[in-house]
Amino acid sequence: xxxxxxxxxxxxxxxxxxxxxxxxxxxxxxxxxxxxxxxxxxxxxxxxxxxxxxxxxxxxxxxxxxxxxxxxxxxxxxxxxxxxxxxxxxxxxxxxxxxxxxxxxxxxxxxxxxxxxxxxxxxxxxxxxxxxxxxxxxxxxxxxxxxxxxxxxxxxxxxxxxxxxxxxxxxxxxxxxxxxxxxxxxxxxxxxxxxxxxxxxxxxxxxxxxxxxxxxxxxxxxxxxxxxxxxxxxxxxxxxxxxxxxxxxxxxxxxxxxxxxxxxxxxxxxxxxxxxxxxxxxxxxxxxxxxxxxxxxxxxxxxxxxxxxxxxxxxxxxxxxxxxxxxxxxxxxxxxxxxxxxxxxxxxxxxxxxxxxxxxxxxxxxxxxxxxxxxxxxxxxxxxxxxxxxxxxxxxxxxxxxxxxxxxxxxxxxxxxxxxxxxxxxxxxxxxxxxxxxxxxxxxxxxxxxxxxxxxxxxxxxxxxxxxx
Numbered sequence: 001x002x003x004x005x006x007x008x009x010x011x012x013x014x015x016x017x018x019x020x021x022x023x024x025x026x027x028x029x030x031x032x033x034x035x036x037x038x039x040x041x042x043x044x045x046x047x048x049x050x051x052x053x054x055x056x057x058x059x060x061x062x063x064x065x066x067x068x069x070x071x072x073x074x075x076x077x078x079x080x081x082x083x084x085x086x087x088x089x090x091x092x093x094x095x096x097x098x099x100x101x102x103x104x105x106x107x108x109x110x111x112x113x114x115x116x117x118x119x120x121x122x123x124x125x126x127x128x129x130x131x132x133x134x135x136x137x138x139x140x141x142x143x144x145x146x147x148x149x150x151x152x153x154x155x156x157x158x159x160x161x162x163x164x165x166x167x168x169x170x171x172x173x174x175x176x177x178x179x180x181x182x183x184x185x186x187x188x189x190x191x192x193x194x195x196x197x198x199x200x201x202x203x204x205x206x207x208x209x210x211x212x213x214x215x216x217x218x219x220x221x222x223x224x225x226x227x228x229x230x231x232x233x234x235x236x237x238x239x240x241x242x243x244x245x246x247x248x249x250x251x252x253x254x255x256x257x258x259x260x261x262x263x264x265x266x267x268x269x270x271x272x273x274x275x276x277x278x279x280x281x282x283x284x285x286x287x288x289x290x291x292x293x294x295x296x297x298x299x300x301x302x303x304x305x306x307x308x309x310x311x312x313x314x315x316x317x318x319x320x321x322x323x324x325x326x327x328x329x330x331x332x333x334x335x336x337x338x339x340x341x342x343x344x345x346x347x348x349x350x351x352x353x354x355x356x357x358x359x360x361x362x363x364x365x366x367x368x369x370x371x372x373x374x375x376x377x378x379x380x381x382x383x384x385x386x387x388x389x390x391x392x393x394x395x396x397x398x399x400x401x402x403x404x405x406x407x408x409x410x411x412x413x414x415x416x417x418x419x420x421x422x423x424x425x426x427x428x429x430x431x432x433x434x435x436x437x438x439x440x441x442x443x444x445x446x447x448x449x450x451x452x453x454x455x456x457x458x459x460x461x462x463x464x465x466x467x468x469x
Contacts, residue, residue, distance in 0.1 A: 023468040027054050030460050036448025038422075039063070041367035044465060047378050047429065047437035053469055058371075061350040061364035062443040065418030066307045067425045068358030068365065070373060073300045073390060075340035076315050077383040080322055084296040086113040086314075088172070090124045091286040097133060105138035105275070106289070107282055108262055110172025110255070111146050112318045112328075114311055115294040118175055118199030118261065125265040127290045139275035140263045142255030143282055146171035147317045148329040151254070156330040157354050157362060164359060169313045170254040171321075171328065174261070175199060176310060177254045181221055182246040183238060193238060201264045203230045210238040221249035225257040227277040255279045297386050304390040304416055305398035309357035316356025330354065341369075344376040358418060370427045370441035378429070378439065391415055391428055403455065407463045408433070415440070417455075422446055424454035430462060432469045440465065 031040070043058040045051060076084070089111065093104035108124075110116075151168035154160045167177035180198040192212060197204050210219050217237035224231040232249075251257040259277045266273055303311040316337075321328030323336035334353055341348045352364040377387050392398025394413040395405025404413055415428020427441040442458045 023464065024054050026464050026468065027461050028056075030457060030464065031056070034449075034454075034457050036446045037444060038447050039443075039445040041365075041441070041443040042461075043367035043371040043439075043441045044461075045371050045375065045439050046469075047375065047439045050375060053438065053465065055367070058368040059347075059350060059366050061352070061366060062425075063361050063420070063423050063445050064358060064363055064365040064370075064425055064443050065420045065423040066309075066312075066358040067370060067416060067418040067427055067441075067443065068353060068356065068363050069304055069307065069312050070370065070416050070427065071337055071340075071353060071365075072312050072315050072319070072356040073304055074373060074377050074383070074387055075319055075337050076296060076300060077377075077387055078340055078343070078380075079319060079336060080296055082297060082383060082386055085293045086115075086296070086299065086318070087111040087294075088113040088116040088120070088292045089288060090127070090290040091282070092289055093138065093282070093284065093286055095285075095287050097131060100132045101135045101137060102133055103137050105141050105282075106136055106262075106266075107141040107143050107280075107286060108172065108255075108258055109143040109146075109282070110170065110258075112171045112173070112314050112321070113292060113294050114173050114176070114299060114314045116174050116292055120292045121174060121199075121258070121262060122265060124290045124292075125262070125269050125271075128266065128271060129269045131289070133271055135272045135274070136266070137274045139278050140259050140266070140273060141282070142172055142257075142259030142262075142277075142279050144170045144172035144255040144279075145281035145327060146321055148327045150329065153313065153355060153359065157360050160360055160362070164309065165250075166310050166313065166357075166359075167250045168252075168254050169310070169317060171317070172255045172258055173314070174254070174258050177251050177257075178248045179223060179232075179251060180246050180248055181232065181234075182244055183241075184244045185240070185242060192240075195232075195234075197232065199261060201230065201261050202268075203228060203260050203264050204232055205229060206232045206234065208234045208238075210234045210236050212240050213237045214240050219247065221247060223249055223251050223257070225251060225253045225260055227256070228260065228263065230257065230260055253279070297390075300386070301390040305392050307399050307417065309359055312357035313355060319356075341373075344373065346372045346376065359420075361420070365443065367427075367441040367443050370443070371439045374427065374429065374439045374441070378437075388414055388429065392417070404459055404462065407459075407466070409463065409466055412466070413440075413462060418443075419451055424451055424458065426455075426458045426462075430466060432466045434469060436469060438465055438469060
């Protein structure tokens with residue numbers, strides 16, 4: 001090697017070393033000024049080479065909040081496949097309905113379709129009407145056996161006290177397993193309010209024991225489904241207003257509630273139902289009458305971009321159902337995710353995953369595992385585009401809509417945020433100003449400052465990497 005090339009080589013190494021130290025020093029300086037960190041994990045790597053750009057406690061377990069959704073949705077894309085579809089099925093036990101009578105049961109079966117609506121249930125009843133059905137001799141059955149019947153996360157996570165209540169996590173879903181109860185003021189002083197409910201049904205029986213107040217107090221709304229009767233009990237306080245207003249309330253028993261509504265809609269269509277309303281699992285032969293489907297891709301997009309906890313748990317239990325070929329539950333779902341991590345050769349040391357949404361503080365992730373996950377998906381051309389498009393785009397949409405846009409990074413960072421009390425996280429893909437692709441994971445647990453303060457810290461780091469790498 002001649003003298004010129006020796007000097008050039010030495011200067012190149014020295015420059016690169018200084019350049020790297022400069023960026024690392026700037027990130028360290030940003031962090032040194034942050035007050036209140038109790039735990040932190042950072043891993044920043046080159047997306048193509050895997051070279052470490054910066055790391056801090058990258059193998060330490062940190063409460064990750066919604067960062068967990070990255071594991072849920074990527075595992076779904078790999079294990080279920082891009083073409084997977086969630087379904088709601090209308091079935092019958094009768095294989096001969098040409099005479100206008102179904103001699104048997106009609107079953108509405110849920111295969112975890114989270115976008116099924118009451119309007120689609122109307123459409124299903126019209127299908128029966130168009131088939132010329134005027135009588136059903138058996139029962140109307142709600143079947144949600146694709147999942148277990150532990151609808152509440154608190155029932156599958158020990159000592160869980162969730163910061164956010166979710167609708168029942170069932171495999172038979174309609175309108176997110178919620179009703180909308182509207183309070184309509186009337187001039188009659190003895191009554192003061194009338195009520196309307198969506199989805200519409202003749203089976204509602206409303207009992208109002210709430211007190212009227214002018215203060216900002218909330219009513220308690222409980223829904224109790226019974227065969228051919230849905231009780232809505234209102235307690236607590238109703239705020240007196242001049243205009244109508246609404247509240248959402250969770251249904252208590254999704255398969256029974258939806259079977260009730262199907263029964264009521266059939267009666268309204270003039271179809272006679274001789275039997276009752278039941279919740280059951282059908283193992284025998286059934287025949288398809290109608291089907292409504294939703295693509296996995298659409299569910300993942302809403303889950304990640306809007307950080308939808310309910311949808312994340314639906315995907316989570318679906319992973320469990322498909323992995324075990326039994327009723328989807330949290331145990332099988334967790335096994336499915338860990339199986340995915342093993343296939344992807346992601347370091348699962350110090351990792352605990354107990355749900356699909358990240359709401360539980362029992363979840364623990366490492367920044368290293370997050371960047372390894374994002375690197376694995378980056379290299380998988382089969383699923384990367386779908387996964388990437390599901391993430392929030394800085395300055396454009398989702399939970400990053402109001403972040404990073406003013407620093408030349410609009411649309412140049414796609415990622416997933418995570419927020420709980422005392423938790424702030426962001427992870428994703430960065431296009432640096434140099435044109436290089438970077439993978440970032442910043443997981444912070446803190447006891448001082450608010451969410452906005454820690455978002456600014458994270459954004460400073462991302463901006464610094466974009467400028468200097």
